[in-house]
Amino acid sequence: MTSITIEQAARTFGSVRAVDGVSIAIRDAEFFTLLGPSGCGKTTLLRMVAGFCDLDSGRVLFGDKRIDTLPPHQRNTGMVFQNYAIFPHLRVGDNVAYGLKARNVPADARADRIARALKLIQLEGHEGRWPHQLSGGQLQRVAIARAIVIEPNVLLLDEPLSNLDAKLRIEMRGEIRRLQKTLGITVIYVTHDQDEALSMSDRIAVMRSGRVEQIGAPAAIYQTPATPFVAKFVGATNLLEGTVASRSGDVVDVTIAGGNLRVRSTTAQVDQRIEISLRPEAIRLLAPGDAVPAGWATLSGTLNGVEYLGAVTRLYVRLADGAPPLQLTVSVAPADSGEIRVAYDPASAAVWTAGQ
């Protein structure tokens, strides 16, 4: 059970700053996710913790013990690789036993721990199977068993679900999370899948170009994104840029491509360029005669497109004056495709100074 501190970690490959001064403090028994697009440095950061990538500068600590100077085989991290990396020449049992043998665990204790680990991942009795006899999902479980059976200080998962089909992926999310809670182990989880990150994590670090954009709980990341990049990368959003036209109290009116948007901001000043993120589900479709909630702003436009997504329907609304179409999600699509009116709470929009 270990807390992890990453201090100013940096690594350059050629002219690319893969990891550019990242500092993260991960709590004991926390499920911590590194989320970002490919090439953002999340895997490099994970491999720094595992010891497969040297740091140009900075430190990594488990508890208060510095570990980035240790060779990888002495760090006691359990890593689950994207393609599982199951040893093809060893049976399932020997794969799981591999780390225990390296730690000189006596044979009887070993067998016991292997059986328990396999039970935990619901593959009890599969010790004698060969890897090529297993499905992708089963290989994934063996990889997890092999990593946790050594009772690592920290479990490192590198996009472990990306090779599984959609249904199994969602099943495994719950299973990995349950396992982590059962074992009370610290986890660093790398993914580019925002749904995975939001549904599994205690906290998420959103990364971009080797830097951390924001660290926070899933709800905080989604609802109060620190930067336009976070808003765009995590969940769908309407990202708009405009100029503050006027202020009345906490609310400013923003001119956007000729249109007008009202958002809550205490800091934006008149004539300043700002960026606004307005989540599709924060926008409500108004039926004719509906009352506008107090303090909400309204917009009208024409329906520009409809995407049926099953549980919800996504609408694209072209505002009257040629601003980029606004997307919103509703549970029931409007009957006619003419003029429609929408309302939103100005406080639900996230606002930044443009060009940050």
Place this chain on the structure above:
Amino acid sequence: MKMLLRPISFKFVIAAVAVVFLLVFFVGPVLRVFSASLYDSAGTTLTFANYTHVLSNRFFLDALRNSLIIAAAAFVFTILIGVPFAFFVARFPVSGKPALLALAVLPLVLPSFVSAYALVLMFGRAGVVTSELRNLGIPFGSIYGTKGIITTYVLTLYPYVLLPTMAAFKSIDMSVEEAAQNLGASSLRTFRTVTLPIVLPSILAGALLVFIEAIENFGVPFVLAEDKPILAVETFKLFAGETATNPASAGVLGMLLIVCTTIALLVQRNVLARRHYATSAKRPPPLLPVGPCMRCLASVYCWTITAAALVPFVGVVIISFLKFNGPVLHYQFSLDNFAQLLERSYRPLANTLFLSTVAAILATMIGVPIGYLLVRQPSRLTALLDIVATAPFAVAGTVLGIGLVLTFNSGFLILTGTWVIMVIAYAVRKLPFSVRSSVGIMHQIEGNLEEASINLGVPPFSTFLRITIPLILSGIVGGLVLSFVTTASELSSTIVLYSGPWTTMTMAMFQALEGTSAGEATAAATILIVFTVLPVALVYRLLRRYELSTL
């Protein structure tokens, strides 16, 4: 500090051992040949006189020209023969494909000078076929000189083009060709504009190896050139000449050889570097649905070439069991040839087995770790290692042999006349193959298997022993056997380096054919063939996995 050193130590040790080995036994000797070419006959004054002397000599210029013409012809003809062969095998339902492939690769491991000698036995002045034709009153042209040498090269070297080209034809993702046809290209146009450009680097890479082999080969021209000067042969003659040895001029010719082959090797590496787009197919192309007529034509074509390449070897084996009366052949079964050959001594056979075994093990022990490093720990250091370990391919065996003699016939380490110097020469010469093959094997193993092992607490070297080695073992054994069989028929460095007690089977054969004991020569050739084909047949399944075509 201790912490910082540890992760690099394993890598460092391998690289250091390999680098030291290559510096001492390869780079040093080659430089020694170079320096020999720069001194006057007394060995004291630095001079370019040797170069001006050689390069103004009509005879040596002819040698250079002949070698280049022959190599260029081999380059062109192996492409013309090998590419259709590769296409048919990759895309047509050719009859008896597994057997065809097994037999088609054999010429790569069989000694090419045996094939040349078979040509002489059958079509030479007193050849079996020639005499029969003459008896029937049909005149038959000479097979000596350029014609015979090119024929032998094409028949023995075409698998260098066949194998990589076939692999390339098979590894094109089908959707690429489908896309071309979907965009309106006919199948012929698709082949010309999509398929061929994609496999072209593989074709060229293979054919350039043919070019290099053809330039540096010693045995084939030695048997077939007669009085036509050939660079590799003249180099040897100048060094170990019957009249007067001339290491300086030999050095100049050796440098010419190295320059030619090095340029070809650099071009080949460059071509290979562009092969990136021929990545492994997600959906390999299916066999083309062709009519019985096309299928028959393709089968006949492939089988004819395969047979033509193997006929000389079969011919030698048959002849070795016939009775010779001096040089005159009688059609009568007899084991006399073998009896005569082995009566004198079993020593050459024992020597060949011993030397080949030790050399193959040495080449493997150095080559496999280098291949491992190249794939797993690419860096500037390993890139340099790659170049140095591949370079022996560009140095003719005669030149390496001369360099080794010049370097180790005096000083603190005297090796000339010993078996050690022969083993070293063989190991250096086989190293590029060993490295290339282990690179090929390593590429087939997912890299993070080792990381997984290290992550579970096993240090890098133990991981190498417990994970990497078991996974690449079949490939290593395959490579070991290939090194063994090709060393057994090694001639060009042997002829420079061997000494009386360390006469090999190849040398026994050469001495026999230089004299008049044609029977003994065929017996020796047969023994060489057996010791080549037998091990290869035994591990054929391993060898197929390990891809002969990776160099």
